[in-house]
Amino acid sequence: MSTRTLIRGGLVVTAADEVHADVLVDDGRIAALAAHGTTVAEGWTADRVIDATGKYVLPGGVDAHTHMELPFGGTFASDTFETGTRAAAWGGTTTIVDFAVQTRGRALREGLDAWYAKADGKCAIDYAFHMILSDVNESSLKEMDLLVEEGVTSFKLFMAYPGVFYSDDGQILRAMQRSASNGGLIMMHAENGIAIDVLVEQALARGETDPRYHGEVRKVLLEAEATHRAIQLARVAGAPLYVVHVSAEEAVAELAAARDKGLPVFGETCPQYLFLSTDNLAEPDFEGAKYVCSTPLRPREHQAALWRGLRTDDLQVVSTDHCPFCFTGQKDLGRGDFSKIPNGLPGVENRMDLLHQAVVDGHISRRRWIDIACAAPARMFGLYPKKGTIAPGADADVVVYDPHAVQTISADTHHMNVDYSAYEGRTVTGQVETVLSRGEVVVDRRTWTGRAGHGLYTPRSTCQYLN
Ligand SMILES: NC(=O)NCCC(=O)O
């Protein structure tokens, strides 16, 4: 028997609209919206009523860039699909798109099946996969077509990490040509990794081993150059392009110039680039290791360009690149050699709140918040309108959000499986109160009611900005 839930009295905020409306959920989907006070006349009945008076009613967040259990630098990202998706839900995110990894010399199929198995039965919220291409060759190019048909419609390539994930320009061009014909979307890690590795070697030879040198060798110009090159290769291939984790003003300028020409080029940034900086990387006593990720944190001055890009739609998406490693036992691997610090930051639980703080601070509007965190990632990766909005027929992934609650972010209270918070001690206004995933209440007034295995694998269509 289906359960009907009425979410009453809130302000429904989507990327397109803000309406004072009650929301009826039936059998896991949004059934209808109606003006406050009209639901009795409409004859609506419900098994459960959630009072959202004075609160926002939001579509669940879509985090299109996470790495649960990612093998990296001799260790694994510390959140499993179970712990990471639970933390995501606590933070108002109800869908993640994680990355399955192709091992060099092996088939895409093998990597994807391994990731299906890791996630199966573990997730508290719905999930999907992109595929990381670590070995572009004739057979992996053919496999791309099959994956697109199967609902894995985006492929990440790396211009960094030679010997690990790196693809050369010829491999990149071939993968882009393939995506131009099969409808897939290439996601690019745009940093010139060959040049960076030279600078790493030279820095270490000078005895520059602290975490802050990670930021110094991964130069802004090498992000901008790679972004420019990726755009030109995509033009040659006639393929669309999505650049992940954009951190530098000069890289935003490359994207803006391409978009001004009308090219199908898209960009993502992450909360760490909007709220943190090289000041964090320079923290003493190896504390800077907590902030080592790639692309790296940049000097604070870059943040204005990222916010501007989000306002002008030169950047479309904010995802987390959630890739947590504990300070003790994992980040530690790089004491005395910054190049051995596992790259990545935790954040899947903090994204919706930090972006609400950006609304409070006047960087973005409320609707833009929902666009960059919910609707645009859903459209970009073929999940809309099932995910990313509140409309009849959509999955009932809904967040009741208290815009007035004040909270202090801390590892003492977060739910991610990592021993520090990148935002420790930061006070933000706004907090998730209740979360529904396909109509099931998984967070009930800040009590966990979800379960591992509720989350379902969700195949995707191709990028909906190109249709
Ligand atoms: N971003 C990062 O530092 N780690 C995760 C892997 C990647 O996205 O490049």
Ligand SMILES: [Zn+2]
């Ligand atoms: Zn990357």
Ligand SMILES: [Zn+2]
């Ligand atoms: Zn990543």
